[in-house]
Amino acid sequence: MPIKIPDGLPARRTLEAEGVTVMNETDAIRQDIRPLRIGLLNLMPDKIRTETQFARLIGATPLQxxxxxxxxxxxxxxHTAADHMATFYRPWSDVKTEKFDGFIVTGAPVELLPFDSITYWDELTDIFDWTRTHVHRCLTICWAAQAAVHHFHGMPKHTLPQKAFGVFRHRVLVPTSPYLRGFSDRFPTPVSRRTSMLSADIPAGRGLSVLAEGEETGLCLVDDPENRTLHMFDHLEYETATLAAEYTRDVAAGKTIAIPKNYFPDDDPSRPPENRWRSHAHLLFANWIAEIYRTTPFDVATIGQDATIGQDATVRSD
Incomplete structure (x- = not known):
């Protein structure tokens, strides 16, 4: 089934051109299932590109x-026009009384700054705490994953000697995880970060489980059942040309930046890269949404209550 997004959102035209089914509001209300409510807290500067990346993956799943x-x-x-933000985005202060089946928090280009020096750190930690009572399943991405495990579990981040930049192979450590159904034993993932979290810093007795890890780049996917959150420290949501755009931008700005590893054919930036992670991106998001659908209660008001955690449920109104 399709994703329902505002008619005028730029992502709609992109997704329709790619063959993703996008539903309008009139058609949506005719169906006899309750749509899954998924929120996207977009912390990236290029809001339109980021919202399109996530809408593409969410919209490919067989649920409304x-x-x-x-x-x-x-x-x-x-970096995004004020009218776009006013038209399509809601401030968290307006949605914090609402319940969501799923909630995604993106990364942000602030990883070298101390967590508590981020101007919106207090609100972000309030949002993390809010997801425990108002969200059934949460997904954090890159810097947001680092921020979440720091907030919830006190884990420190570590500055890398050089930026981890490119497409790196990661090994599945828990093949029985519902989030990794259909995954290959090893899978490629785009990585673009200057800091890292270490498995050695995971506190004992908190229930954290490392689902996937890379030999070169460390933690990739960590399950956090206590907070009903999946932490992804890398960028499976990236489009084919995203790393190329980052590289070109930094070169044009005169920054010292290495060619992204394992990305351009023969490490030649003049040649278009090939996407080798798209199928696993779709798998991860499909599995995450399927797990939400399997366990979320039909009564939205009960989302976040301990009694609903882990129980099979349905969003169909029979």
Missing amino acids: VELTLVRITDHVSR
Whole structure:
């Protein structure tokens, strides 16, 4: 089934051109199932590209999904038009009384700064705490994953000697995880970060489980059942040209940046890269949404209550 997003959102045109089924509101209300409510807290500077990346993956799943775009309440985006933000995004202060089946928090280009020096750190930690009572399943990405495990579990981040940049192979450690159904034993993932979290820093007795890890780049996927959260420290959601755009941008700005590893054919930036992670990106998001659908209660008001955690449920109104 399709994803339901606002008619005028730029992502709609992109997804329709790619063959992703996008539903309008009139058609959505005719179906006899409750749409899954998924929120996206978009912390990336390029809001439109990021919202398209996630909408593409969410919209490919066989369930009706209603996507709500969320922003930090008092943070003003410098890279996205104000009218786009006003039209399509809701501040967290407006949605914090609502319940969501799923909630995604993206990364942000602030990884070298101490967590508590981020201007919106207090609100972000409030959001993390809010997901425990108002969200059935949460997914954090890259810096947001680092921020979440630091907030919930006190894990430190470590600055890398050089940026981890490219497409790296990761090994599945828990093949029985519902999030990894259909995954190959090893899978490629785009990585773009200057800091890392270490498995050695995972505190004992907190129930954290490392699902996938890379020999070169460390933690990739960590399950956090206590907080009903999947932490992804890398970027399976990236489009084919995303790393190329980052590389070109930094070169044009005169920054010292290495060619992304295992990305351009023969390490030649003049040649178009090939996407070798798309299928696993779709698998991960399909599995995450399937797990939400399997366990989330039909009564939205009960989302986040301990009694609903881990129980099979349905979002169909029979």
